[in-house]
Amino acid sequence: MSQTTVSRALNGFPEVSEKTRQVVLEAAAKHNYKPNTRARRLATGKSMTIGHLVSVSKEYELVNPIFADFIAGASARYAQSGYDLLLSLVPDEDEFTSYKELAARSTVDGVVVHTPRVDEQRIAQLNSLNLPFVVHGRSSNTLEKYNWVDVNNERSFFRATQLLIELGHTTIGLINGIAGVDFAVRRTQGYLRALKENNIELADAYVTHSEMTEPNGYKNALALLDLPDPPTAIVTSSIIMAHGIKRALDERELKLGRDVSVITHDDDLSYFRDTAAVPVYTATRSSVREAGRLSADLLLKTIADPSRDPEGILLDAELILGSSTKPPRLR
Amino acid sequence: MSQTTVSRALNGFPEVSEKTRQVVLEAAAKHNYKPNTRARRLATGKSMTIGHLVSVSKEYELVNPIFADFIAGASARYAQSGYDLLLSLVPDEDEFTSYKELAARSTVDGVVVHTPRVDEQRIAQLNSLNLPFVVHGRSSNTLEKYNWVDVNNERSFFRATQLLIELGHTTIGLINGIAGVDFAVRRTQGYLRALKENNIELADAYVTHSEMTEPNGYKNALALLDLPDPPTAIVTSSIIMAHGIKRALDERELKLGRDVSVITHDDDLSYFRDTAAVPVYTATRSSVREAGRLSADLLLKTIADPSRDPEGILLDAELILGSSTKPPRLR
DNA sequence: TAAATTTATCAAAGCGCTTTGGATATTGTC
DNA sequence: GACAATATCCAAAGCGCTTTGATAAATTTA
Numbered sequence: 001m002s003q004t005t006v007s008r009a010l011n012g013f014p015e016v017s018e019k020t021r022q023v024v025l026e027a028a029a030k031h032n033y034k035p036n037t038r039a040r041r042l043a044t045g046k047s048m049t050i051g052h053l054v055s056v057s058k059e060y061e062l063v064n065p066i067f068a069d070f071i072a073g074a075s076a077r078y079a080q081s082g083y084d085l086l087l088s089l090v091p092d093e094d095e096f097t098s099y100k101e102l103a104a105r106s107t108v109d110g111v112v113v114h115t116p117r118v119d120e121q122r123i124a125q126l127n128s129l130n131l132p133f134v135v136h137g138r139s140s141n142t143l144e145k146y147n148w149v150d151v152n153n154e155r156s157f158f159r160a161t162q163l164l165i166e167l168g169h170t171t172i173g174l175i176n177g178i179a180g181v182d183f184a185v186r187r188t189q190g191y192l193r194a195l196k197e198n199n200i201e202l203a204d205a206y207v208t209h210s211e212m213t214e215p216n217g218y219k220n221a222l223a224l225l226d227l228p229d230p231p232t233a234i235v236t237s238s239i240i241m242a243h244g245i246k247r248a249l250d251e252r253e254l255k256l257g258r259d260v261s262v263i264t265h266d267d268d269l270s271y272f273r274d275t276a277a278v279p280v281y282t283a284t285r286s287s288v289r290e291a292g293r294l295s296a297d298l299l300l301k302t303i304a305d306p307s308r309d310p311e312g313i314l315l316d317a318e319l320i321l322g323s324s325t326k327p328p329r330l331r
Numbered sequence: 332m333s334q335t336t337v338s339r340a341l342n343g344f345p346e347v348s349e350k351t352r353q354v355v356l357e358a359a360a361k362h363n364y365k366p367n368t369r370a371r372r373l374a375t376g377k378s379m380t381i382g383h384l385v386s387v388s389k390e391y392e393l394v395n396p397i398f399a400d401f402i403a404g405a406s407a408r409y410a411q412s413g414y415d416l417l418l419s420l421v422p423d424e425d426e427f428t429s430y431k432e433l434a435a436r437s438t439v440d441g442v443v444v445h446t447p448r449v450d451e452q453r454i455a456q457l458n459s460l461n462l463p464f465v466v467h468g469r470s471s472n473t474l475e476k477y478n479w480v481d482v483n484n485e486r487s488f489f490r491a492t493q494l495l496i497e498l499g500h501t502t503i504g505l506i507n508g509i510a511g512v513d514f515a516v517r518r519t520q521g522y523l524r525a526l527k528e529n530n531i532e533l534a535d536a537y538v539t540h541s542e543m544t545e546p547n548g549y550k551n552a553l554a555l556l557d558l559p560d561p562p563t564a565i566v567t568s569s570i571i572m573a574h575g576i577k578r579a580l581d582e583r584e585l586k587l588g589r590d591v592s593v594i595t596h597d598d599d600l601s602y603f604r605d606t607a608a609v610p611v612y613t614a615t616r617s618s619v620r621e622a623g624r625l626s627a628d629l630l631l632k633t634i635a636d637p638s639r640d641p642e643g644i645l646l647d648a649e650l651i652l653g654s655s656t657k658p659p660r661l662r
Numbered sequence: 663t664a665a666a667t668t669t670a671t672c673a674a675a676g677c678g679c680t681t682t683g684g685a686t687a688t689t690g691t692c
Numbered sequence: 693g694a695c696a697a698t699a700t701c702c703a704a705a706g707c708g709c710t711t712t713g714a715t716a717a718a719t720t721t722a
Contacts, residue, residue: 001671001672002671002672002673003672003673003708003709003710004671004672004673004710004711004712005670005671005672007709007710007711008671008710008711011710015669015670015671016670016671017669017670017671020670020671032431032435033435034432034435034436035436035708035709035710036436036437036707036708036709037378037436037437037438038369038372038373038376038378038437038707038708038709039373039677039707039708039709039710040708040709040710041369041372041373041677041709042369042370042372042373042676042677042678042679042707042708042709042710043676043677043708043709043710043711044677044709044710044711045369045677045710047368047369049417056403062601062602063399063400063402063403063601063602064399064602065396065399065600065602067399068394068395068396068398068399069394071394071418071420072387072394072420075418075419075420076420079419079420079421084417084419084438085417085418085419086380086415086416086417086418087402087406087416087417087418088406088410088415088416089402089403089406089407089410090410100363101365104363104364104365105365105366105367105368106367106368106369107368107415211602212602213601213602213603213604214602214603214604215603215604215605215606215607240602240603243574247611250581269396270393270394270544271393271394271395271396271542271543271544271545271571272544272545272546272571273544273545273546274546275546276546280578332701332702333701333702333703334678334679334680334702334703335680335681335682335701335702335703335704336700336701336702338679338680338681339680339681339701342680346699346700346701347700347701348699348700348701351700351701366678366679366680367677367678367679369677369678369679370677370678370679370680370707371678371679371680372679372707373677373678373679373680373706373707373708373709374678374679374680374681374706374707375679375680375681375707376680376707
């Protein structure tokens with residue numbers, strides 16, 4: 001039996017009779033024959049691989065824990081379509097070089113861009129490389145067309161802040177992610193818009209930017225509590241920071257909700273799921289795993305049809321009422 | 332100029348003169364020429380890829396957050412050696428099928444096995460596949476030879492429990508990872524040995540097993556606190572669970588340290604680093620990122636020399652004194 | 663029944679590299 | 693200056709598949 005027939009039988013082409021296909025399949029199963037990935041990829045000209053380049057800040061050496069869940073969402077889709085997932089952690093300054101190299105070597109058929117900045121260079125660069133990609137998040141200052149999946153950050157944080165104001169809070173802090181990253185900027189914008197619409201003016205010190213770690217949540221919360229007029233409510237960008245904030249409140253013997261209200265963005269991380277009937281935290285919730293799934297779908301569609309017009313998918317975070325928000329205590 | 336010369340110049344073979352090598356390198360740089368990955372892999376017979384198959388429990392659908400840091404450690408080493416990292420999240424029951432397929436298709440040159448169980452089937456199976464691998468953790472009930480990198484779990488938890496006993500605690504709970512997973516079993520053994528050596532007998536109810544999430548830490552802590560004779564100290568397997576335990580204590584208006592002592596295992600996760608001069612938690616600490624690095628090194632060595640005898644690397648967790656442990660309060 | 667289609671199979675080319683086994687040019691030795 | 697040794701380069705084979713174009717067999721049509 002010829003190679004051709006075997007190949008066609010295994011790959012489901014119609015030019016082979018059902019009878020011979022069965023024979024081939026049985027023989028393949030019997031000898032545990034699977035076409036060699038490398039040869040197959042060379043012959044087809046496809047790598048059947050999606051690249052996820054996660055930038056690791058040299059300074060902090062930390063890996064954003066939301067990747068685990070994002071990738072869990074994406075990975076399932078890739079597997080369904082026969083794609084592999086290539087994960088590469090690169091020092092952030094090298095990131096574009098890495099894309100260029102992946103493209104030149106054609107190691108991957110597409111990439112997902114994580115954590116875009118407000119003025120993200122990679123988008124234009126990737127467009128010029130002609131490598132299909134999807135951005136998880138958006139980049140405010142670009143005119144490029146590109147695929148993206150994002151949460152409505154501005155609106156979510158506007159609503160969160162608005163809720164606190166409606167409860168009677170007028171001194172509200174924001175403990176945000178690092179400055180310049182697009183989602184953080186949009187969240188600040190939403191927060192500021194709510195303040196402005198309610199004629200509240202607050203000093204810059206009420207907004208902090210840092211990597212979203214527990215220690216930073218703690219540290220920044222202490223800084224806010226040390227202000228001459230400490231906030232009665234805090235909005236934050238991550239449930240991990242929220243835990244740090246909680247620790248700061250404990251240390252000052254302040255009670256979450258009663259003394260200081262907190263609203264957090266909640267990515268619905270699998271190991272931090274706020275599952276109680278009344279959630280612990282009032283939160284703007286949007287599943288990052290779902291975002292992973294959607295990004296994967298969009299990327300696979302783009303790879304299948306490269307002439308496809310770029311698409312943006314905007315997810316709306318739910319505002320979930322928990323027990324961490326109450327009217328401010330009278331002083 | 333011939334293909335041969337170019338290939339040799341680019342790959343640093345000595346059969347080419349420095350002069351021509353320069354010419355080739357310049358020309359390559361000028362045209363951004365990089366050898367095609369797929370062709371290269373077919374020609375060399377190596378995939379230059381390491382597979383990490385992370386099993387995702389169907390029931391819980393959760394991704395162990397320590398992977399992010401483990402992989403961060405490993406990834407840097409792979410990159411140095413020119414290897415890619417293939418990440419695949421597979422439903423746990425399919426895991427061996429996945430290895431078999433990777434081997435048959437020779438998609439990867441080696442794999443890392445995560446979260447082995449006490450009686451881990453995959454080890455014998457991988458040995459029979461002749462695919463180089465390293466286990467992150469160990470498997471107690473196997474006679475197979477294999478590469479592994481593990482923390483001294485038994486000893487760490489023995490020491491942690493011993494410390495609590497020395498402080499005067501006699502009723503000590505253990506909030507552990509899921510039953511049957513090797514590290515959890517060893518930790519329970521260490522805990523039980525310390526109790527036994529000090530002639531302390533406790534009912535089975537003082538040990539709980541579950542996925543290491545914040546909600547589970549909370550839930551299991553409440554269960555312990557609801558026992559007729561609630562523990563005055565708790566040992567736990569994860570800093571994420573420790574946060575859940577803390578929440579349970581808050582709810583019962585118990586103070587961490589003063590009312591209930593807690594020792595946690597601390598993987599030194601980058602977003603949960605306990606950096607204070609006096610750490611918040613007394614902990615058995617061992618960097619999972621370092622484990623990732625060591626695993627990668629070991630795997631790369633094994634790939635380079637497959638006849639190499641399997642090696643085990645045992646890391647000793649430090650016992651870090653923090654402020655979450657104090658002598659028990661008098662009742 | 664012969665010619666025209668359709669179906670089932672195959673031989674060979676090609677994917678873009680690395681590597682083997684020369685061939686040629688250069689240098690060194692007596 | 694003749695020969696050996698070495699340095700430099702190259703043509704061609706091969707990696708294990710998919711795919712193209714052709715052929716043979718089976719079926720249909722006239």
